[in-house]
Amino acid sequence: MELGDLKIMSASVRKDILKMLELAGSGHPGGSLSSVELVVDLYFNHMRFDPKNTKDKNRDYFILSKGHVCPVLYSVLAQLECINGDELCTLRQAGSRLQGHPAADKGLPGVEVSTGSLGYGLSIGVGVAKAMKTLKQKNRVYVLMGDGEQQEGTIWEAAMAASHFKLDNLCAIVDCNGLQIDGNVSDVLNIEPIADKYKAFGWNVISLDGHDLAQIDKAYSDAKLKKDKPTVLIAKTVKGKGVSFMENIADWHGKAPSKEQMLQAISEIDASIK
Amino acid sequence: MVKVYGNKATRFGFGEALVELGKKDEKIFVLGADTVSSVAINGFQKSFPERFANVGIAESNMLGMASGLALAGFVPFVATYGVFASGRPWEQIRTTICYSNLNVKIGGSHSGLMVGPDGATHQALEEIAIMRCLPKMTLLSPCDAIETKKATMAAAYFNGPVYIRYGRENIPVITEETAPFEIGKAQIMKEGQDVCIMATGTMVYESLMSAEILEKEGINAKVINIHTIKPIDEKAIIDAAKECGAIVTAEEHQIFGGFGSAVAEVVVKNMPVPMEFIGMKDSFGESGKPSELMAKFGLKDVNIVNAVKKVLSRKS
Ligand SMILES: Cc1ncc(C[n+]2csc(CCOP(=O)(O)OP(=O)(O)O)c2C)c(N)n1
Ligand SMILES: [Mg+2]
Numbered sequence: 001m002e003l004g005d006l007k008i009m010s011a012s013v014r015k016d017i018l019k020m021l022e023l024a025g026s027g028h029p030g031g032s033l034s035s036v037e038l039v040v041d042l043y044f045n046h047m048r049f050d051p052k053n054t055k056d057k058n059r060d061y062f063i064l065s066k067g068h069v070c071p072v073l074y075s076v077l078a079q080l081e082c083i084n085g086d087e088l089c090t091l092r093q094a095g096s097r098l099q100g101h102p103a104a105d106k107g108l109p110g111v112e113v114s115t116g117s118l119g120y121g122l123s124i125g126v127g128v129a130k131a132m133k134t135l136k137q138k139n140r141v142y143v144l145m146g147d148g149e150q151q152e153g154t155i156w157e158a159a160m161a162a163s164h165f166k167l168d169n170l171c172a173i174v175d176c177n178g179l180q181i182d183g184n185v186s187d188v189l190n191i192e193p194i195a196d197k198y199k200a201f202g203w204n205v206i207s208l209d210g211h212d213l214a215q216i217d218k219a220y221s222d223a224k225l226k227k228d229k230p231t232v233l234i235a236k237t238v239k240g241k242g243v244s245f246m247e248n249i250a251d252w253h254g255k256a257p258s259k260e261q262m263l264q265a266i267s268e269i270d271a272s273i274k
Numbered sequence: 275m276v277k278v279y280g281n282k283a284t285r286f287g288f289g290e291a292l293v294e295l296g297k298k299d300e301k302i303f304v305l306g307a308d309t310v311s312s313v314a315i316n317g318f319q320k321s322f323p324e325r326f327a328n329v330g331i332a333e334s335n336m337l338g339m340a341s342g343l344a345l346a347g348f349v350p351f352v353a354t355y356g357v358f359a360s361g362r363p364w365e366q367i368r369t370t371i372c373y374s375n376l377n378v379k380i381g382g383s384h385s386g387l388m389v390g391p392d393g394a395t396h397q398a399l400e401e402i403a404i405m406r407c408l409p410k411m412t413l414l415s416p417c418d419a420i421e422t423k424k425a426t427m428a429a430a431y432f433n434g435p436v437y438i439r440y441g442r443e444n445i446p447v448i449t450e451e452t453a454p455f456e457i458g459k460a461q462i463m464k465e466g467q468d469v470c471i472m473a474t475g476t477m478v479y480e481s482l483m484s485a486e487i488l489e490k491e492g493i494n495a496k497v498i499n500i501h502t503i504k505p506i507d508e509k510a511i512i513d514a515a516k517e518c519g520a521i522v523t524a525e526e527h528q529i530f531g532g533f534g535s536a537v538a539e540v541v542v543k544n545m546p547v548p549m550e551f552i553g554m555k556d557s558f559g560e561s562g563k564p565s566e567l568m569a570k571f572g573l574k575d576v577n578i579v580n581a582v583k584k585v586l587s588r589k590s
Contacts, residue, residue, distance in 0.1 A: 026391045067395065092391040094562030094570060100393035105558070116395030117357065118331050148308060151330035181308045182328055188308055189330025 001044045006213045009079060010040045011273045014242050015266050016075035016088060022262035024092040027100065030252040031146060032069040034177040034237040037211050042142060042173075043076050046220040051082035054109040060139055061112055061128050065121020066146040066175070067101040068254070074098050077110040119152025121145060122172060126158045129170040129230075140224070143172045148180030150191045156201070162230040163202030170230040171223045172203075175210060177239035179250045198232045210235030242269050276482040279420075280447040284440035285383050287422030289314030292351060295430050296322045302430065303348040305329055307336050312442070313353045313383040337363035337371065337378070344376040349430055353381030355389075356398025356439060360405055371435050372410040379429045380437045386476060386526035387554075387568055388443040393561035398439075399554050402474075403531030405437045406504045412457060413504040415439045415525075415533070417478035418447045421501060424455035432457055439475060443564050446479050449499075460507035466496035469582050469589075470514040470521050474500050474533045477524035477552065477573065484578035495582060503533055508540050515545040520589040522550045522581045526573055529553040548588035550581035 001009065013036050021027040043049060047060040064073050071091065078085045083097075090096035097108040101116025113124055125143035132139045149155065162170055174194065182188050191197075195205045204226045208215040216235070223231035239253070240246030243265040246257075257265060295302045296318050304318045308331045319326045325348075329336045333354060340350040352359065359382040360367070371378045382401050389397045405413050412434060416422040422440050429436040453461065463478065464485055473481040478499045485495040496518055498510060515521060521541060523534035534551040541547060554571060568574055 024391065092393070092561045094560065094566050096561060100391045100561040101395040103394060103560070106560075114395065116393070117362070119362075148331050151308075151332045153332060153334055180331065181312070182306070182310050185330075188328050189332070 003213050006041055006044060008273055009044060010036045011269050012079060013040055013072060013075045014269050016078065017071045018243070018257060018262045018265045020071050020074070020088050020091045021256040022259055023089055024256060026092060026256050027071060028068040028254050029246060029257065030179065030239040031066060031175065031177060032072045033241045033243065033246065034210070034239045035069055035072050035144060035175050036241065037213055037216055038144065038173055038175060038235055039072050039076055041213055041216045042220060043080065045217055047142065051080040054082060058137070058139060061125070061141045063112060063121045063125045063141070063143045064102055064115055065143050066118060066149055067115030070102045073102065073110070082110050083108065118146070118149045119154040122155050122158035125170055125172065126162045126165070126167060129162070129167040130165055132169055133165070133167065139169065141170045143170070145172060145174050146180070147174055147176040147178065147185050147191060147194070148188070150174065150194060151189050159198065159201040159203065166228045167230045168226055168228055171220070172230065172232040174232060174234050175237050176235055177237045179239045179248070179253065181250070181253050183250050195234045198234070202229065204229040204231040205234060206231060207234045208236070210237035211241055242272065244268055276448065276479070276486060278446040278448060279450065281444045282419035282447055283442055283444050284416060284419050284422040285314040285442055287416070287419035288353065288381050288383070288426050288438065288440050289317050291423040291426035292318040293321055295427065296325065299349070299430070301347065301349045303343050303350045305336050305340055305350060305352040307331060307333050307354040307358065309354045313355070313381065315353050333358045334363045334366055337366040340378045341366070341370045341376050344378050349377055349379065351379040351381060353383060355384040355396060356382035356401050357396060360398065360401040360437065364404055367435070368408055372408045375410050375434055377433055378435050382437060382439050384442045385439045386441055387559045387571060387573065388441055388476065388526070388564040390443070390564045390567065391561045394558040397559040399528050399559060401437065401439055402503055402525065402527050402533050406536060410435055411504060412436045412502070413439070414457065414501060415474040415503050416501045417475055417499050418445060418449055420447055420451060421449045421455060425501060428455060428457050441476060445476055448479050448482065458502045458505045458507060460510035461499040461501065462496065463499050464495070464497040466494040467518055468494045469586060470496040470498060470518040471524060471578060471582065472498045472500055472511065472514070472521060472537055473524040474503060476526045480573065480575045481524050481578055483575035484582070487575060487579050488582055493582065493586070500533065503536055506536050506540060508544070511537055511540045512544045515541050515547045520548050520585045522552060522578060522585055524552040524578055527553055529555060548585050550585040552578055552581050
């Protein structure tokens with residue numbers, strides 16, 4: 001996809017997220033909106049992923065370690081026609097395949113593994129990547145994490161393992177939106193200097209603007225060329241990106257917009273692509 | 275009619291107790307893990323910032339730190355969602371805290387299905403099983419906000435590891451301020467001779483409601499609130515088994531290894547009578563509205579009524 005189309009797709013995904021959350025009456029807008037470009041560019045320009053055959057053995061894997069932002073994944077899966085767009089309306093309802101956190105037991109195509117308990121995705125990714133190396137397969141593995149999530153110790157066990165096993169088929173993405181539930185990541189429990197930490201753990205580190213589609217696109221391409229080292233994208237983002245009243249506000253981590261707020265947000269997003 | 279004194283989430287009982295404890299006792303230290311307001315420890319944080327620490331999203335480290343604080347003489351309380359308070363740091367709780375008998379108090383909020391739309395990952399349904407199997411652990415599972423406050427106060431003055439299971443949603447307040455609370459001592463909520471319903475946590479209210487329905491059908495049920503799952507009140511259980519000759523247990527938790535299992539261990543050994551178990555039947559929860567989920571997974575008063583009828587058909 002061209003950058004212009006990716007931008008329009010990102011706007012569509014943002015609107016889906018807001019509509020879904022408004023209908024559900026609960027959920028996590030902030031971190032969903034901050035991840036949009038990172039996920040859109042990945043699915044539309046880089047991942048080997050057949051929406052009609054999501055279990056294809058040559059597919060690339062996407063592990064949503066910060067499972068609470070699943071609306072961004074569900075929307076992208078709908079945009080790819082992997083699932084029906086109407087199903088987005090069932091988010092968080094009893095019986096839905098679109099659970100509040102991705103659920104592997106509900107049979108939603110494109111959900112590889114159940115997540116939502118933070119800190120587990122990178123280890124899972126390391127395991128898949130190691131399996132692909134062992135099988136001599138070319139599949140790549142992508143893991144999306146939050147910046148608050150970096151506080152979990154398991155992340156660093158996995159980070160150590162990934163470089164030890166030279167997993168250059170693994171690409172981690174840290175959505176550095178600067179916020180977690182209780183406030184600024186730097187106030188709650190500082191993770192900086194995060195790029196230096198990954199470097200010290202033996203990773204290829206790419207720092208970028210997580211809303212700049214050109215930078216993102218290049219970063220995913222560069223990661224594929226890097227030999228013998230896993231790559232991490234340290235993506236500077238804005239929590240609640242695209243919605244003026246949500247941007248950089250910790251309180252929008254985990255609450256749904258009202259109908260009016262949703263409509264205002266949608267009009268702002270529409271205006272941004274005019 | 276079941277007497278209801280209000281509607282309040284048990285987490286607030288926990289939070290209020292901590293503030294009171296903080297005023298009385300300089301040794302109380304509270305740790306949070308990026309869920310400070312949602313588990314209602316923000317009051318303590320505001321009042322006693324010097325004896326509070328947010329450790330970020332790092333529950334294993336939190337339990338390890340609590341161990342160290344206890345070693346140095348503090349009475350640390352940690353609190354976060356039950357899945358993350360009991361599951362992830364389970365081995366720290368087992369080996370560091372219980373094996374060393376450290377004076378650490380664990381607040382496990384967001385218990386049960388009533389967590390609702392966040393779904394299975396956030397619905398703690400296994401803590402009773404994985405906490406009660408630990409030597410030295412005391413396990414409290416209060417039935418409403420008032421009792422949660424009392425349980426939290428009692429935990430502070432009890433020497434040794436304590437886990438307190440509480441929840442997020444508003445639920446009916448069914449106990450009175452003046453009701454006594456003693457760790458290990460069950461509370462009879464309603465007398466009856468035909469069957470005994472033993473319940474813990476949120477299911478005490480459902481049990482009282484079910485007893486009311488049963489009353490209309492001429493069945494007189496005794497209802498016992500077992501707020502301490504470990505050490506469990508063996509005498510109350512044996513007495514009730516003798517008196518009623520049939521037991522139904524009720525918990526918002528997995529049946530396997532849970533509260534009903536704890537009751538059965540006592541019953542089978544001392545006074546075998548037929549039993550039925552209300553709880554999660556070996557499945558995860560899912561997203562949905564709290565009341566909708568309680569009905570879907572068979573945790574309502576009507577389900578207890580049916581279990582009573584089933585157990586009575588086997589009563590000799
Ligand atoms: C192990 C664990 N602890 C706590 C939580 C509750 N929780 C959900 S989201 C969140 C904050 C996440 O912050 P961050 O990783 O920065 O994500 P983002 O800002 O992208 O939403 C927390 C603490 C959880 N889901 N898992
Ligand atoms: Mg964040």
